[in-house]
Amino acid sequence: MIMPFTRKVLQVIKSIPQGKVLSYGRVAALAGNPRGARQVSRILHSMSGKHDLPWHRVVNSLGKISLPRGRGYELQRALLESEGVCFSLAHTIDLNIHLWQPPDTIKVPDELM
Numbered sequence: 714m715i716m717p718f719t720r721k722v723l724q725v726i727k728s729i730p731q732g733k734v735l736s737y738g739r740v741a742a743l744a745g746n747p748r749g750a751r752q753v754s755r756i757l758h759s760m761s762g763k764h765d766l767p768w769h770r771v772v773n774s775l776g777k778i779s780l781p782r783g784r785g786y787e788l789q790r791a792l793l794e795s796e797g798v799c800f801s802l803a804h805t806i807d808l809n810i811h812l813w814q815p816p817d818t819i820k821v822p823d824e825l826m
Contacts, residue, residue: 718749721745722744722752723756723764723766725744729770731796732798733798734770735771737753737773740771741753754779770793775805776807777805777806798811
């Protein structure tokens with residue numbers, strides 16, 4: 714059984730469109746727990762494959778990839794760049810351009826209930 718917060722996190726992440734990103738904290742806030750950023754990270758780690766999540770669209774609040782080099786950083790960056798996300802020389806994403814502004818409500822589909 715998937716807990717309600719987890720269901721909401723899955724839906725928020727699935728809703729992020731190509732070429733846009735959200736921070737872990739913003740995902741948590743949209744899912745109803747503004748202090749749940751670490752929980753979002755754990756959900757991504759354990760459920761990305763099973764739920765076919767666009768995990769690469771979640772970055773830290775500074776617009777940086779949190780994964781270390783050699784342990785997923787390069788793949789996440791390549792996936793984001795393939796969607797048109799640009800990185801600065803400091804390896805950050807311009808959140809003024811690429812931060813997703815979701816609609817007021819995000820519907821959780823029945824299959825996640």
